[in-house]
Amino acid sequence: xxxxxxxxxxxxxxxxxxxxxxxxxxxxxxxxxxxxxxxxxxxxxxxxxxxxxxxxxxxxxxxxxxxxxxxxxxxxxxxxxxxxxxxxxxxxxxxxxxxxxxxxxxxxxxxxxxxxxxxxxxxxxxxxxxxxxxxxxxxxxxxxxxxxxxxxxxxxxxxxxxxxxxxxxxxxxxxxxxxxxxxxxxxxxxxxxxxxxxxxxxxxxxxxxxxxxxxxxxxxxxxxxxxxxxxxxxxxxxxxxxxxxxxxxxxxxxxxxxxxxxxxxxxxxxxxxxxxxxxxxxxxxxxxxxxxxxxxxxxxxxxxxxxxxxxxxxxxxxxxxxxxxxxxxxxxxxxxxxxxxxxxxxxxxxxxxxxxxxxxxxxxxxxxxxxxxxxxxxxxxxxxxxxxxxxxxxxxxxxxxxxxxxxxxxxxxxxxxxxxxxxxxxxxxxxxxxxxxxxxxxxxxxxxxxxxxxxxxxxxxxxxxxxxxxxxxxxxxxxxxxxxxxxxxxxxxxxxxxxxxxxxxxxxxxxxxxxxxxxxxxxxxxxxxxxxxxxxxxxxxxxxxxxxxxxxxxxxxxxxxxxxxxxxxxxxxxxxxxxxxxxxxxxxxxxxxxxxxxxxxxxxxxxxxxxxxxxxxxxxxxxxxxxxxxxxxxxxxxxxxxxxxxxxxxxxxxxxxxxxxxxxxxxxxxxxxxxxxxxxxxxxxxxxxxxxxxxxxxxxxxxxxxxxxxxxxxxxxxxxxxxxxxxxxxxxxxxxxxxxxxxxxxxxxxxxxxxxxxxxxxxxxxxxxxxxxxxxxxxxxxxxxxxxxxxxxxxxxxxxxxxxxxxxxxxxxxxxxxxxxxxxxxxxxxxxxxxxxxxxxxxxxxxxxxxxxxxxxxxxxxxxxxxxxxxxxxxxxxx
Numbered sequence: 001x002x003x004x005x006x007x008x009x010x011x012x013x014x015x016x017x018x019x020x021x022x023x024x025x026x027x028x029x030x031x032x033x034x035x036x037x038x039x040x041x042x043x044x045x046x047x048x049x050x051x052x053x054x055x056x057x058x059x060x061x062x063x064x065x066x067x068x069x070x071x072x073x074x075x076x077x078x079x080x081x082x083x084x085x086x087x088x089x090x091x092x093x094x095x096x097x098x099x100x101x102x103x104x105x106x107x108x109x110x111x112x113x114x115x116x117x118x119x120x121x122x123x124x125x126x127x128x129x130x131x132x133x134x135x136x137x138x139x140x141x142x143x144x145x146x147x148x149x150x151x152x153x154x155x156x157x158x159x160x161x162x163x164x165x166x167x168x169x170x171x172x173x174x175x176x177x178x179x180x181x182x183x184x185x186x187x188x189x190x191x192x193x194x195x196x197x198x199x200x201x202x203x204x205x206x207x208x209x210x211x212x213x214x215x216x217x218x219x220x221x222x223x224x225x226x227x228x229x230x231x232x233x234x235x236x237x238x239x240x241x242x243x244x245x246x247x248x249x250x251x252x253x254x255x256x257x258x259x260x261x262x263x264x265x266x267x268x269x270x271x272x273x274x275x276x277x278x279x280x281x282x283x284x285x286x287x288x289x290x291x292x293x294x295x296x297x298x299x300x301x302x303x304x305x306x307x308x309x310x311x312x313x314x315x316x317x318x319x320x321x322x323x324x325x326x327x328x329x330x331x332x333x334x335x336x337x338x339x340x341x342x343x344x345x346x347x348x349x350x351x352x353x354x355x356x357x358x359x360x361x362x363x364x365x366x367x368x369x370x371x372x373x374x375x376x377x378x379x380x381x382x383x384x385x386x387x388x389x390x391x392x393x394x395x396x397x398x399x400x401x402x403x404x405x406x407x408x409x410x411x412x413x414x415x416x417x418x419x420x421x422x423x424x425x426x427x428x429x430x431x432x433x434x435x436x437x438x439x440x441x442x443x444x445x446x447x448x449x450x451x452x453x454x455x456x457x458x459x460x461x462x463x464x465x466x467x468x469x470x471x472x473x474x475x476x477x478x479x480x481x482x483x484x485x486x487x488x489x490x491x492x493x494x495x496x497x498x499x500x501x502x503x504x505x506x507x508x509x510x511x512x513x514x515x516x517x518x519x520x521x522x523x524x525x526x527x528x529x530x531x532x533x534x535x536x537x538x539x540x541x542x543x544x545x546x547x548x549x550x551x552x553x554x555x556x557x558x559x560x561x562x563x564x565x566x567x568x569x570x571x572x573x574x575x576x577x578x579x580x581x582x583x584x585x586x587x588x589x590x591x592x593x594x595x596x597x598x599x600x601x602x603x604x605x606x607x608x609x610x611x612x613x614x615x616x617x618x619x620x621x622x623x624x625x626x627x628x629x630x631x632x633x634x635x636x637x638x639x640x641x642x643x644x645x646x647x648x649x650x651x652x653x654x655x656x657x658x659x660x661x662x663x664x665x666x667x668x669x670x671x672x673x674x675x676x677x678x679x680x681x682x683x684x685x686x687x688x689x690x691x692x693x694x695x696x697x698x699x700x701x702x703x704x705x706x707x708x709x710x711x712x713x714x715x716x717x718x719x720x721x722x723x724x725x726x727x728x729x730x731x732x733x734x735x736x737x738x739x740x741x742x743x744x745x746x747x748x749x750x751x752x753x754x755x756x757x758x759x760x761x762x763x764x765x766x767x768x769x770x771x772x773x774x775x776x777x778x779x780x781x782x783x784x785x786x787x788x789x790x791x792x793x794x795x796x797x798x799x800x801x802x803x804x805x806x807x808x809x810x811x812x813x814x815x816x817x818x819x820x821x822x823x824x825x826x827x828x829x830x831x832x833x834x835x836x837x838x839x840x841x842x843x844x845x846x847x848x849x850x851x852x853x854x855x856x857x858x859x860x861x862x863x864x865x866x867x868x869x870x871x872x873x874x875x876x877x878x879x
Contacts, residue, residue: 003701006665025073034066037596046649056115057117061674067801068803070804079105080569114666136490137492144510146184147179153237189226194219194532196218238259261474264474269365270294274369305367307412307413308372311374312391313387317388347379347381356375357376366468394411412431415442420435439451490564491559495554496556521544534557536558567613568615574587585625593628637681638682639683675747718767737750757775776791820832826874838870
């Protein structure tokens with residue numbers, strides 16, 4: 001038999017698995033189930049690099065071991081195939097994006113099979129499959145048909161939305177508009193990145209510092225009609241339900257921060273004169289819709305109301321025009337135009353300098369009746385809270401910077417505790433240093449001396465009693481902008497009614513479920529049409545303008561974002577060929593939730609948050625049976641290039657797995673990626689390390705196969721002898737360690753244990769079959785190709801994929817005796833063998849009577865002795 005040759009072994013077994021559909025999952029699990037899932041990849045034209053298989057190998061090891069442990073395993077793979085790169089390729093070349101996408105999928109599929117992953121390929125899907133996005137469209141319609149009941153904290157059918165009498169009395173159009181205002185999927189005007197020079201709308205990732213990535217042209221922010229999803233309605237559940245999933249705490253923290261729950265107060269500031277204010281108590285019953293006479297703000301620190309010295313509203317606030325005086329109109333218009341060109345991220349977090357413009361108007365602080373100015377500043381976002389804040393520069397860093405820049409009063413109203421130095425205290429009280437923590441109230445009238453928490457509650461209650469405030473919970477999370485001005489995406493199943501003149505009436509009709517899917521239209525070319533409106537406006541009239549029941553409609557020409565398909569793919573994997581439903585409820589209930597979900601930390605927020613939102617809507621509507629989709633989550637670490645930098649084409653350090661497999665084989669690559677370090681750690685790539693794994697597999701091969709023979713034959717050292725007690729102990733320790741390490745996803749230590757086993761048995765002249773056969777089964781999840789070949793060489797005709805997992809015996813592991821070192825005056829003088837359960841007295845006795853130790857103690861005085869059961873004996877002696 002030739003030496004270990006992966007180029008021969010690996011294609012052979014990959015073909016076997018495919019021919020026999022070895023890893024096909026049962027439609028329904030029997031007994032214990034495992035649903036393990038990788039975050040499916042976007043099939044780029046570059047194919048995989050060696051960083052991609054890390055997470056895939058981890059799930060494959062878990063799945064292969066689970067099958068051998070008797071579990072029903074579901075391990076599917078698919079492709080997140082809509083996306084900007086394919087569209088850009090189509091614009092440049094004129095080739096339909098589906099052609100390039102399917103070529104890329106073919107490359108990815110070939111590479112994944114080359115690496116020996118045990119996917120059930122019969123369940124493969126791509127988000128671009130028409131039959132798949134038919135059900136993506138169906139799910140959108142469920143979201144569109146749902147409103148969120150605040151009292152029940154769940155989504156309900158729009159038909160169950162209570163209609164106020166005054167709305168019902170106003171007629172059918174009023175009822176329709178009322179329902180549309182409450183749907184989870186709704187239309188709104190939101191800014192897009194419009195590039196006049198390129199004649200197209202750009203995605204956020206295509207804009208760098210306000211200019212297009214391609215060509216460096218100026219980009220404008222323009223409002224455009226968009227579809228939004230009301231994810232904010234689920235903010236509380238998305239935050240609280242993190243308690244019930246087994247995720248890394250770092251990911252939970254990221255999601256909680258992104259959701260940004262805060263408890264504070266909504267407070268009304270009066271916009272009239274101080275004289276009118278003094279006559280106006282109580283003002284009104286809260287809550288109510290704020291009118292022109294009040295400006296409502298949201299604050300997490302109502303205890304600092306007495307320190308509010310100005311108000312800031314967002315440039316998009318509906319009161320901008322109402323509050324702007326004639327002499328300030330030009331400056332306000334210019335400032336708001338500049339703000340519209342900036343992203344929310346730049347405005348809220350990235351801008352180093354705080355800028356603003358005075359409206360010319362004032363408001364009355366309800367806490368003390370003082371008149372304070374109203375400014376417009378882009379660091380306040382319309383999407384958070386009410387789009388207006390009270391500014392307390394003494395106790396907020398951003399407000400402090402703004403106040404210093406525009407010479408606005410700074411008033412300290414929170415006295416720190418004893419932890420600050422005397423110098424700091426004086427600076428804080430003087431308003432020259434910000435203090436944002438809790439303390440006790442000062443300069444706050446009747447509330448002076450109250451600790452922050454108590455003051456928050458009391459002032460909120462006091463203002464609420466006067467109709468000026470209420471306690472409120474707010475979130476940083478914003479409604480999800482769900483439109484893209486792209487042609488390579490899922491079409492919305494929505495029709496806009498047109499009047500006889502061809503103008504929209506404002507009435508929207510959902511496409512009937514029987515008419516799904518709405519496929520993408522044929523386009524003559526893919527070049528931008530030079531307008532901000534979506535490129536599907538170029539579609540042929542027969543697609544664009546359907547007539548139903550004598551009424552002419554225009555199809556929605558925005559497309560869904562790439563996120564849409566990845567929000568629910570894990571459900572479709574369960575029931576891929578179902579043409580009557582997105583998922584059979586019996587099948588869903590049997591397999592969900594996902595037991596292990598592995599993917600990159602870069603998806604910690606958006607993908608995971610969006611998918612959880614969709615899942616919760618489907619849960620509320622009775623489509624799925626679990627409130628959370630992903631029970632256990634693991635983020636694999638990044639694999640760096642050999643220069644310790646992130647792998648990228650621009651750095652020239654990308655390693656293609658094709659070349660690694662060609663030289664060393666897939667099993668060596670799999671083993672190396674798992675041996676590099678803990679799964680979650682960031683690790684540098686090393687071809688030398690791959691070579692080391694190749695050498696290890698060569699030793700495993702020679703431990704069993706006589707590579708000096710011309711035919712495949714068992715090495716003559718593989719025998720039917722009964723293993724010695726020591727060999728038994730080494731074997732059972734290995735089984736125990738590998739089994740436990742796989743359960744903990746500690747694959748590097750599991751491989752180390754198997755290396756120890758190989759080193760031990762390679763040294764033996766006779767290697768018992770009774771321990772080598774089960775060792776091959778232990779190795780199989782990690783290096784499946786060589787394991788299958790060795791299993792066949794050992795005389796087995798069938799695949800080992802469903803062989804029983806080796807078990808260990810604790811009685812064998814319990815050693816009857818142990819070897820103990822004996823020291824005299826700090827130097828090792830010998831070793832003794834004692835019972836494993838010997839106590840200190842027995843160990844000392846055995847040491848004193850040992851033939852090697854006894855002469856060294858004879859005639860000497862033992863001044864000190866240290867005996868550690870199971871570990872050591874030490875004597876201190878003098879003559």
